[in-house]
Amino acid sequence: MKFTWFNLMPxxxxxxxxxxxxxxxxxxxxxxLFDPAKxxxxxxxxxxxxxxxxxxxxxxIGVNExxxxxxxxxxxxxIIAAGLARRTSDVGLVVLGNSIALYNPPVRVAEExxxxxxxxxxxxxxxxxxxxxxxTNYCYGQIPALTREKYQEAHDLIRRAWSDPDPFAFNGRYxxxxxxxxxxxxxxxxxxxxxxxxxxxxTYDFCIDNTYSYSYLSFSxxxxxxxxxxxxxxxxxxxxxxxxxPYRAGFAQTICVADTDEEAERxxxxxxxxxxxxCLHVYGGFADAPGYRTIKTIQTGALSQYAxxxxxxxxxxWKDLTExxxxxxGSPETVRQRMEDLIKSLNVGNIFxxxxxxNMPMDKCMHSTKLFAEKVMPHLRNMFPDYKDDNxxxxxxxxxxxxxxxxxAEKEIAAMVGGKD
Amino acid sequence: xxxxxxxTHHVPVRYFEGGKGEPLVFLHGAGGVTAQDxxxxxxxxxxxxxxxxxxxxxxxxxxxxxxDMLDITLHTWxxxxxxxxxxxxLAGHSMGGMIAAEMAAVAPNDVSRLGLICPAxxxxxxxxxxxxxxxxxxxxxAVLFHDVEAGTALMTAGVALDDPEWLKGFLVQNAxxxxxxGKILFPVPDxxxxxxxxxxxxxxxxxxxxxxxxxxxxxxxxxxxxxxxxELVSVPEAGHMITLEKTEHVAKAIAKLG
Numbered sequence: 114m115k116f117t118w119f120n121l122m123p124x125x126x127x128x129x130x131x132x133x134x135x136x137x138x139x140x141x142x143x144x145x146l147f148d149p150a151k152x153x154x155x156x157x158x159x160x161x162x163x164x165x166x167x168x169x170x171x172x173x174i175g176v177n178e179x180x181x182x183x184x185x186x187x188x189x190x191x192i193i194a195a196g197l198a199r200r201t202s203d204v205g206l207v208v209l210g211n212s213i214a215l216y217n218p219p220v221r222v223a224e225e226x227x228x229x230x231x232x233x234x235x236x237x238x239x240x241x242x243x244x245x246x247x248x249t250n251y252c253y254g255q256i257p258a259l260t261r262e263k264y265q266e267a268h269d270l271i272r273r274a275w276s277d278p279d280p281f282a283f284n285g286r287y288x289x290x291x292x293x294x295x296x297x298x299x300x301x302x303x304x305x306x307x308x309x310x311x312x313x314x315x316t317y318d319f320c321i322d323n324t325y326s327y328s329y330l331s332f333s334x335x336x337x338x339x340x341x342x343x344x345x346x347x348x349x350x351x352x353x354x355x356x357x358x359p360y361r362a363g364f365a366q367t368i369c370v371a372d373t374d375e376e377a378e379r380x381x382x383x384x385x386x387x388x389x390x391x392c393l394h395v396y397g398g399f400a401d402a403p404g405y406r407t408i409k410t411i412q413t414g415a416l417s418q419y420a421x422x423x424x425x426x427x428x429x430x431w432k433d434l435t436e437x438x439x440x441x442x443g444s445p446e447t448v449r450q451r452m453e454d455l456i457k458s459l460n461v462g463n464i465f466x467x468x469x470x471x472n473m474p475m476d477k478c479m480h481s482t483k484l485f486a487e488k489v490m491p492h493l494r495n496m497f498p499d500y501k502d503d504n505x506x507x508x509x510x511x512x513x514x515x516x517x518x519x520x521x522a523e524k525e526i527a528a529m530v531g532g533k534d
Numbered sequence: 535x536x537x538x539x540x541x542t543h544h545v546p547v548r549y550f551e552g553g554k555g556e557p558l559v560f561l562h563g564a565g566g567v568t569a570q571d572x573x574x575x576x577x578x579x580x581x582x583x584x585x586x587x588x589x590x591x592x593x594x595x596x597x598x599x600x601x602d603m604l605d606i607t608l609h610t611w612x613x614x615x616x617x618x619x620x621x622x623x624l625a626g627h628s629m630g631g632m633i634a635a636e637m638a639a640v641a642p643n644d645v646s647r648l649g650l651i652c653p654a655x656x657x658x659x660x661x662x663x664x665x666x667x668x669x670x671x672x673x674x675x676a677v678l679f680h681d682v683e684a685g686t687a688l689m690t691a692g693v694a695l696d697d698p699e700w701l702k703g704f705l706v707q708n709a710x711x712x713x714x715x716g717k718i719l720f721p722v723p724d725x726x727x728x729x730x731x732x733x734x735x736x737x738x739x740x741x742x743x744x745x746x747x748x749x750x751x752x753x754x755x756x757x758x759x760x761x762x763x764x765e766l767v768s769v770p771e772a773g774h775m776i777t778l779e780k781t782e783h784v785a786k787a788i789a790k791l792g
Contacts, residue, residue: 250720254720254721254722256716256717257667257716259601398668402716403708404714404716404720407709408596411702411706412706
């Protein structure tokens with residue numbers, strides 16, 4: 114199993130009446146709710162938390178990209194990942210990912226990911242999302258019906274930029290480049306690639322064809338995700354894919370661990386409520402720009418099937434959220450059992466653990482994270498013994514990693530200069 | 535109106551045809567048009583009307599090869615050619631007006647009469663056009679109609695939001711139609727037309743509802759400024775869906791073109 118401690122970086126100061134006074138947490142969220150001086154503290158404590166998780170035995174620490182979003186203040190995950198690369202070692206840097214259709218030209222992603230891979234010594238796990246409609250269409254102005262074509266072209270360009278040893282001309286529809294020759298190049302050839310998807314057959318096939326891991330990054334939990342993930346595994350089988358390795362898939366799950374089930378509710382319910390009530394308060398008009406989804410995807414009924422519960426999340430109590438699996442919460446034993454159920458029923462080898470939730474303060478987050486790392490994770494390690502050597506979807510760091518602080522001491526310089534005399 | 539199909543270079547095109555008189559090609563707005571549209575019927579009283587659907591509209595075939603303004607402009611010229619028409623009266627509503635104006639700018643010697651009904655295509659920073667792509671269906675009547683109540687009744691007839699099959703059909707139709715419209719209207723409906731309008735030679739009638747809340751009447755003046763010979767017909771108590779709200783007024787203004 115590969116466990117990634119994943120942080121969305123929610124803004125923790127949305128007011129109590131956010132739902133009533135504001136129509137959306139995303140796209141046109143009121144900028145007056147953002148306080149840059151507080152953000153100084155928020156960003157640094159989130160980065161501290163990611164680094165802390167990196168010391169507890171997680172396989173990866175994860176970041177992602179959102180724009181104009183009150184629950185994800187990370188328009189550039191690469192900036193965060195660069196900071197993390199310097200202050201961590203061994204742990205994978207999961208950037209899930211860069212919305213490659215939004216970079217102009219997309220070789221920028223090839224370059225920045227190569228930089229991250231080099232700085233981190235081959236610890237990059239790369240993600241190429243199409244990007245949500247909110248980010249891609251409403252915030253970044255991409256034409257909905259052309260988004261997927263542009264994404265596809267960006268993908269082809271990045272892959273070739275990583276692999277072609279010689280300068281080449283790229284005459285795309287959206288990118289005209291006469292001299293593609295990125296410098297630096299990634300250590301990994303190529304870095305493992307994870308693709309977040311939302312149930313479209315095209316994305317299933319894209320992952321199967323390229324040996325990419327398919328990730329379902331939902332906030333509605335594993336029980337509701339079964340239909341979607343089954344759709345993926347059915348497709349894997351139907352396409353005669355050589356194996357059904359669980360590492361071909363990943364899943365994001367909100368998790369809260371305490372000493373007992375009751376304690377979990379007492380400690381975390383207000384933060385879970387903050388996330389599901391305020392952070393997921395997105396104006397319906399921004400959900401799906403017409404043309405963003407393919408007709409085929411709409412026709413499969415995927416949207417209604419995987420949509421948030423009727424009435425939205427705001428109606429759900431702690432009991433609803435935990436029983437229905439949106440949130441896995443409780444004692445280490447309760448969480449272990451439910452995680453086992455999740456892993457088996459979805460057949461997923463990559464878990465993106467959402468252990469920071471909403472406006473959870475760092476002390477509670479550390480507590481939950483440590484309990485998960487020490488009392489849950491070790492019991493889940495060997496869920497797929499048949500595939501324990503399947504490393505196709507994970508980073509392969511260099512054996513010898515340099516550490517920050519490699520400069521010589523100043524007195525050695527004095528000695529060197531003196532030596533010349 | 536009769537529903538017909540004609541082959542063009544890219545795709546078979548569905549169109550409605552009917553009436554007697556001077557040939558007139560009508561290009562619909564982002565909401566589309568049906569064979570039962572009362573405005574088409576009104577135009578057909580005095581003209582031979584041809585109303586082609588942009589690919590993806592109604593039950594017509596989609597066309598992935600049409601990606602931008604030039605593609606759509608030339609495609610629509612292909613339609614006129616396929617219909618065997620030479621210098622028909624060219625009229626368009628909203629997005630259709632934008633396409634008609636582009637056609638007249640691209641081929642000024644082939645269009646002598648142009649009817650633009652609250653066309654899209656210009657952008658004034660001081661009057662940002664509401665984002666129809668970020669509106670929920672129930673929010674649309676308020677920006678589309680002068681008489682919001684009547685407009686709501688018109689738009690919600692036959693709507694069954696609680697029926698999953700209906701909803702799926704609605705989402706598919708939206709994706710097909712507005713997905714196509716988005717290629718020239720999203721996220722800002724300006725594809726540089728203002729820099730080309732000087733080329734238009736046609737006798738031009740601009741028709742605008744005084745109560746247009748989507749593309750407000752300030753745009754009428756911008757258009758008039760851009761096409762020197764244009765005549766502006768302002769219609770009181772009409773919103774953006776002026777062809778439905780003031781069908782006769784619009785038809786009468788179009789009749790000025792012959």
